Amino acid sequence: QVDQVKVWAAACANCHGTNGRAEPxxxxxxxxxxxxxxQQLLAFKNGQRPATIMHQLSKGYSDEQLAQIAAxxxxxxx
Amino acid sequence: QVDQVKVWAAACANCHGTNGRAEPxxxxxxxxxxxxxxQQLLAFKNGQRPATIMHQLSKGYSDEQLAQIAAxxxxxxx
Numbered sequence: 642q643v644d645q646v647k648v649w650a651a652a653c654a655n656c657h658g659t660n661g662r663a664e665p666x667x668x669x670x671x672x673x674x675x676x677x678x679x680q681q682l683l684a685f686k687n688g689q690r691p692a693t694i695m696h697q698l699s700k701g702y703s704d705e706q707l708a709q710i711a712a713x714x715x716x717x718x719x
Numbered sequence: 720q721v722d723q724v725k726v727w728a729a730a731c732a733n734c735h736g737t738n739g740r741a742e743p744x745x746x747x748x749x750x751x752x753x754x755x756x757x758q759q760l761l762a763f764k765n766g767q768r769p770a771t772i773m774h775q776l777s778k779g780y781s782d783e784q785l786a787q788i789a790a791x792x793x794x795x796x797x
């Protein structure tokens with residue numbers, strides 16, 4: 642049984658690096674505070690936070706999925 | 720009144736170039752057949768067509784929005 646959150650989070654790697662360990666100059670996700678990540682994802686989704694594609698990407702996830710994705714990256718080694 | 724389809728299509732420019740006129744090596748969208756673009760967007764959304772982020776990005780749009788985005792890029796000069 643595939644770990645579904647890994648499938649959702651895999652899309653993020655294209656810009657944010659594998660497991661959210663980003664290249665210099667790009668926003669990293671690994672090991673950051675779960676609530677902070679979750680709040681920002683929701684802010685993107687609700688149009689409160691401007692973005693290039695995050696506002697649109699976040700609309701493809703449910704709030705519950707965004708919470709699981711935030712927890713996934715928070716648990717990754719920096 | 721902002722042309723809503725332009726707002727939706729603006730997200731695509733980040734990878735596919737302004738108005739879908741892509742850099743060499745990246746898939747262009749400008750001036751392509753509307754039905755072909757629409758079918759591919761739906762195939763991404765329905766998981767029939769593998770992708771890095773298009774499968775996830777397309778989930779944030781309704782089928783109707785995808786049809787309007789396809790028409791927008793089909794109408795752009797190559």
